[in-house]
Amino acid sequence: MTVAAAKIETLDRESAALPLLSVRSVTRTYGARIGCADVSFDIWPGEVLAVVGESGSGKTTLLNCISTRLEPTSGTISYRMRDGEMRDLYQLEEAERRVLLRTDWGFVHQNPADGLRMTVSAGANVGERLMAVGQRHYGRLRSTATDWLGRVEIDTERIDDQPRAFSGGMRQRLQIARNLVTAPRLVFMDEPTGGLDVSVQARLLDLLRGLVNDLGLAVIIVTHDLAVARLLSHRMLVMKDGRVVEHGLTDRLLDDPQAPYTQLLVSSILQV
Amino acid sequence: MTAHARTSSYNFAYLDEQTKRMIRRAILKAIAIPGYQVPFASREMPMPYGWGTGGVQVTAAILGPKDVLKVIDQGADDTTNAVSIRKFFQRVAGVETTTRTADATIIQTRHRIPEAPLKQGQVLVYQVPIPEPLRFLEPRETETRKMHALEEYGLMHVKLYEDIARNGHIATTYAYPVKVEGRYVMDPSPTPKFDNPKMHMSEALQLFGAGREKRIYALPPHTEVVSLDFEDHPFEVQRFDKPCALCGAERVYLDEVVLDDRGGNMFVCSDTDHCESRRAEGLRGALSGEVAP
Numbered sequence: 001m002t003v004a005a006a007k008i009e010t011l012d013r014e015s016a017a018l019p020l021l022s023v024r025s026v027t028r029t030y031g032a033r034i035g036c037a038d039v040s041f042d043i044w045p046g047e048v049l050a051v052v053g054e055s056g057s058g059k060t061t062l063l064n065c066i067s068t069r070l071e072p073t074s075g076t077i078s079y080r081m082r083d084g085e086m087r088d089l090y091q092l093e094e095a096e097r098r099v100l101l102r103t104d105w106g107f108v109h110q111n112p113a114d115g116l117r118m119t120v121s122a123g124a125n126v127g128e129r130l131m132a133v134g135q136r137h138y139g140r141l142r143s144t145a146t147d148w149l150g151r152v153e154i155d156t157e158r159i160d161d162q163p164r165a166f167s168g169g170m171r172q173r174l175q176i177a178r179n180l181v182t183a184p185r186l187v188f189m190d191e192p193t194g195g196l197d198v199s200v201q202a203r204l205l206d207l208l209r210g211l212v213n214d215l216g217l218a219v220i221i222v223t224h225d226l227a228v229a230r231l232l233s234h235r236m237l238v239m240k241d242g243r244v245v246e247h248g249l250t251d252r253l254l255d256d257p258q259a260p261y262t263q264l265l266v267s268s269i270l271q272v
Numbered sequence: 273m274t275a276h277a278r279t280s281s282y283n284f285a286y287l288d289e290q291t292k293r294m295i296r297r298a299i300l301k302a303i304a305i306p307g308y309q310v311p312f313a314s315r316e317m318p319m320p321y322g323w324g325t326g327g328v329q330v331t332a333a334i335l336g337p338k339d340v341l342k343v344i345d346q347g348a349d350d351t352t353n354a355v356s357i358r359k360f361f362q363r364v365a366g367v368e369t370t371t372r373t374a375d376a377t378i379i380q381t382r383h384r385i386p387e388a389p390l391k392q393g394q395v396l397v398y399q400v401p402i403p404e405p406l407r408f409l410e411p412r413e414t415e416t417r418k419m420h421a422l423e424e425y426g427l428m429h430v431k432l433y434e435d436i437a438r439n440g441h442i443a444t445t446y447a448y449p450v451k452v453e454g455r456y457v458m459d460p461s462p463t464p465k466f467d468n469p470k471m472h473m474s475e476a477l478q479l480f481g482a483g484r485e486k487r488i489y490a491l492p493p494h495t496e497v498v499s500l501d502f503e504d505h506p507f508e509v510q511r512f513d514k515p516c517a518l519c520g521a522e523r524v525y526l527d528e529v530v531l532d533d534r535g536g537n538m539f540v541c542s543d544t545d546h547c548e549s550r551r552a553e554g555l556r557g558a559l560s561g562e563v564a565p
């Protein structure tokens with residue numbers, strides 16, 4: 001092994017030991033009310049973390065804080081940039097933050113209309129991020145879009161249709177394709193299966209699981225659906241009243257819940 | 273060329289001197305940052321929005337007693353908008369007016385750039401309805417300003433992509449977005465894209481005024497203006513099959529004139545001055561015998 005190759009390997013090993021995103025005592029208050037309080041966790045490359053809890057437990061506030069959409073009242077969030085350096089997200093220039101948002105990150109909204117451009121075609125929706133980073137070849141943009149529509153199981157003949165003409169499940173899949181086209185390292189998902197019927201949900205989850213595995217994505221997924229967390233995530237964070245009540249590997253946490261609230265949550269799942 | 277008696281109850285060129293100073297400051301800033309939209313305190317003018325209130329204010333601010341003014345609307349000197357604005361400045365400024373491009377020092381225009389190349393010392397003032405090129409893609413002003421500030425212009429190509437996806441080619445024919453000096457993306461107002469290449473490295477100063485939207489922007493002389501496109505779908509201007517039916521000019525922008533109710537039509541120069549001066553030189557088109565007065 002050459003010296004250079006050895007060095008690269010060491011660097012790889014070191015960087016695998018470093019978290020991709022590091023959240024430290026993040027608190028967000030709305031006046032006297034607490035959004036989320038004192039949340040800390042790390043996420044490593046290729047890892048899927050589910051944040052679960054009932055509505056109003058601060059899941060979405062936390063997600064918005066991490067994804068630089070809502071500045072936390074206190075605490076730090078640092079992210080390992082592509083050059084390997086850990087940077088505090090709220091110390092970045094706005095321009096850097098926006099570049100991060102549209103290249104290295106993805107954000108899948110619960111309502112696809114929030115994440116898609118409803119008045120431009122599916123192909124343009126998928127190509128937008130590529131055009132934003134400077135791709136200027138129509139033919140190549142189109143073949144990438146076709147490829148991605150295929151990967152998220154949308155009929156490629158519908159490339160020129162607007163998402164308005166798509167069903168809820170198709171819109172959600174299109175939103176996922178649009179986010180993944182720049183090969184992000186970290187994807188945020190806010191209830192990605194909310195509002196879809198069960199069979200469509202199952203198909204979407206299956207697709208997501210495949211993509212996450214193939215692309216080695218790190219994902220932070222916010223959901224109130226424990227089944228979604230069970231299927232997709234490696235680790236879980238259970239929140240109640242803005243605080244983390246339990247944190248651990250998904251299987252351990254669901255099979256052997258420790259905190260009283262988690263026990264309640266797990267036992268509330270309807271059995272068919 | 274004719275000089276006119278000025279109506280003395282108005283200040284020279286209608287606007288008061290403080291307003292003109294304010295507009296000139298905006299113009300200077302616009303010239304300093306080519307393509308950047310400078311906000312200004314647009315005034316009410318004695319004409320409705322959409323009739324050129326922005327262009328009129330810019331013209332009023334830069335007009336001097338020795339200037340010679342030409343006003344065109346769709347390339348023509350004799351349409352309502354052009355005639356009324358020309359009369360307006362005759363009354364309130366008493367300046368000389370002309371229809372000849374070469375004689376004018378200030379040309380106020382809606383939609384067209386004259387066919388004759390502009391010279392150093394001339395100023396072209398555009399009437400702009402919507403100055404923001406990103407507006408139809410991003411309705412939030414806060415967001416479009418941020419996009420300009422951070423040079424996030426990917427969205428502009430989304431629009432062109434949609435054009436090709438729907439029509440097989442870039443079907444935007446007017447208000448075709450341009451990039452100025454490699455920095456700001458600018459809407460060249462509703463001029464046909466045929467005129468976009470004339471903006472590039474023009475010797476004349478080009479000023480854009482949007483009255484309702486309260487914005488002024490500018491292209492100083494010798495500014496690089498590049499029309500946006502894709503590598504495999506390069507920018508192209510409109511082409512016409514036939515020359516002008518009156519003067520036989522080729523490679524100019526033509527207007528369709530309907531002749532009868534049986535589908536008869538002819539294509540004539542949109543720039544009336546260009547057409548008239550060619551005919552004065554004895555040049556004739558296919559239909560000039562029957563139609564010319």
